[in-house]
Amino acid sequence: MAAETGTPTTLTLKSNDDELFSVAESAAILSVTIRNMVEDGCAGGVIPLDNVDGKTLASVITYMNGISAIPADEEKKKSYRDKFLSDKDFETLADMVLAANYLNMSCLMDAVSAKIAQVMEKKSVGWVRRKFGIENDYTPEEEAAVKEEHKWTFEGVETDDDN
Amino acid sequence: MKKAKGEYTSSDSVDTISELPKDILHRIMYFLTQEEAVRTSVLSKPWRYIWCTRPVLNFSDAAFKGNNQEFIDVIDTNLQRYYDQRLCVDEFHLRISKGYLNHESYRFLEKWIRTLAVIGIKKFRLSNRTENGFVHCLPPVVFEARSLEDLHVYGRIVFSKHLKKLHLEKVYIRDEDFHKAISSSPFAAIETMSLDSCKGLRNVDITNLRNLKNFSFRTKPLAYDHDERCSIEIHPPSLETVKITHCDLWFRRGADFCSLDELYLFGVKSKLDQLSSCKFSSLKVLTMHYCYELKETKLFIDAPNIVKFRYIGEFIPSISFGTTSSRHWSSRIHLLPKNGASSSLWFRKLKELLDSLGQSIFFLFIIDNSENDEGIIIQDGGCEKKHVVVENLGIQSRLSSTFSSLLNGAFSICRPRNIGGYDLRKDIDDIECVQKILMQRESGNQFDQFSQMWFRDLEDVRLQIYDKNRNEWITTSVSELTNFKETEYNYIRFALKWR
Structure with missing residues (x-):
């Protein structure tokens, strides 16, 4: 699942099972880990993400593209996150929270953590x-x-x- | 990933959650209430102590199953444990809806805040949703928590009766909460209030704080023009110092600031014409830096006791003082003409400003950062028969040709006693420029007609360097300058003697 190009700068991300993804830099830098690599000039070729598998990375990139397309409107961003996470099973959520942690994406990290907490809430x-x-x-x-x-x-x- | 075994789980179930790193489990628990977080300790042995170290504490009396004393004990023990084990608490939330925190337990709140301040709390949230309940106090010690970035107070809060100083820095506080707090009676005693980089405030009306002496408000400049700025209204005659940075400021027409000693305005965007109608009978220091709205305003400041006026801006303001006393007072004016606006007209406008500032001792700085040299021609238009005496003139420019135009322009309206304020370490180009131009006089080289005129008036030029230890200027020469390069003698000026 490749992100649409057409934006001036596109980065290539590589998952730990050697899948390649291209994503607009403006969306990818939601990840502080990736942003730091870009700022340090390590983003020339392929950016290897050793702790994220292809399936999870595809999902994360969908999120990056979706959320960065929304202008500064916290309400709309929140409803996008809710919708994005609504059909994910726990195994997927666990993979995503690990990926968000590794990629240092606080907004995704919080959204997934809250979603998992929601499952535990008010339960015996x-x-x-x-x-x-x-x-x-x-x-x-x-x-x-x-x-x-x-x-x-x-x-x-x-x-x-x-x- | 390990397969879970044991009689309590079905064989195809995999315990992924227990394998997550502790930091992530803490993040998940961040979204749970204190009770729910504690309950995870029963899930299994690996879960037993995970909740104990999560960096957030979240207490609410609504869901609490014990009595008042037990509620306080639970909070107290938990906080003590964090303190003893040097664990970090980023956030502390306390919600009161059943009145479990009353006057008797107030001392605990004070103690907890002290502990949290030591731990390095970043976010403190206190909400009191009791209906018709008591009004509890927010101990002022909360404002001593240096690490605090976000303070959110909801409900009926009263500050300590003895609060004289209130300093809020990087605090999120809404207009309603702020005004509710300051309209409560203990606030009548407050003398010093500073709001530094606070978020959430849109309108600050402090006109009711009758004992307020010192007020300061500071925020960063807004990134975009359409961002909402905070608007401030001040009036109290008790005010002694007011320092305002980046917001809108409103004065009441005709207000009498009889105690105001210092007024500092930086990047204030509102129209300041109301200032002309106000009285500043004790004002000693007035600072107006980067106040763009001054451009359209003719300002008159009724400040008979002014000692110092400071201005930094891109344009020449139109400002005069109703000063009656003949004492000496000084004006420091820094002009940074944006498009290298220096022309004969520009200098004539500058002369008008200097004339309207009358008896002042002038420190004038012109900093021209433009890259293009339009080669302005300065004429001594005849109207400048009486040159203004300027104590110090400083000129900085990127181009040496602009530099000489600026100097000519300045000489067309004023007679500086000194040209300087240069730093030997940084401004060597400017120093050389002045040196070169002034030396033309001695060398008799060709120079323009205008320069010839002021050269005739110039009797003597001395290069001086500032001696920090003796607190005085000593005369030196260009050849000696290099000896000072590595010393603490850094400030250079050219002392001019006019005929």
């Missing part, structure tokens, strides 16, 4: 464990002790329904 511990496949390695006694430590946060929320 059991529900969150099942949703994310977290193995409970506490003994029942240990678990009770941890709960007792922060009693005030558990009262009235220990319902295990899948809402």
